[in-house]
Amino acid sequence: MQGTNGRASPEETARREPELEIREMEVDDLAAVFHLGERIFTSEENPTLYRTWDEFEVTSLFNSDPEFCLVAEADKAIVGFILGTTVTKTRSAWKYGYVVWLAVAPEWQRSGLGSRLFDKLAEKMIEDGVRIFMVDTEASNRPALAFFKKKGFGNPEEQVYLTLNVKTYQEKPRRGRGSRRKQKNGTQT
């Protein structure tokens, strides 16, 4: 039913909008989460995330930290996820909550879903004794940086990712290493 001004009535809008549920990830979600990640962590948009995203990221975090693996489901489809873990240092009272992966389907971005996923994870981590949240992302990933800044993250420390092609590594002369050993032992190794 339409309102008198031709627009959808609030009831109709509510009916059309898919119900969104944020819940813990289940074993049946593993493939959907992996494939959504494949769609989002592309070599063009997120080269480092693309290189490190694989099935084992999903299965191992689900295995080690199931309570910190959350999905957003709408119309029986997975449209977002957040995967985290906690780190405790020996002889330290501090427990860190590390956001390892966060992704929202493009058609759902900028609708507050990423924020809801993070808030739910944060709530669970706080209950678990976490005192500091951590995340890392590429310096070129502006949406993610803007997102985490909006959530209150600060003190960015630069991290530089380097890559080395195996062929280049194998072709590289090993001279430097040998001469250092010679100096130390007095013999060529």
Ligand SMILES: CC(C)(COP(=O)(O)OP(=O)(O)OC[C@H]1O[C@@H](n2cnc3c(N)ncnc32)[C@H](O)[C@@H]1OP(=O)(O)O)[C@@H](O)C(=O)NCCC(=O)NCCS
């Ligand atoms: C980063 C990401 C998860 C954000 O999810 P989202 O659901 O779009 O975020 P929200 O709608 O909750 O945004 C919350 C706030 O973050 C900021 N923000 C989010 N996306 C932004 C963008 N593209 N540009 C600028 N600011 C942005 C805004 O301040 C936004 O508030 P506003 O919409 O009221 O202005 C999403 O862009 C994504 O999946 N990116 C690809 C994967 C990725 O880079 N993941 C992070 C590293 S693992």
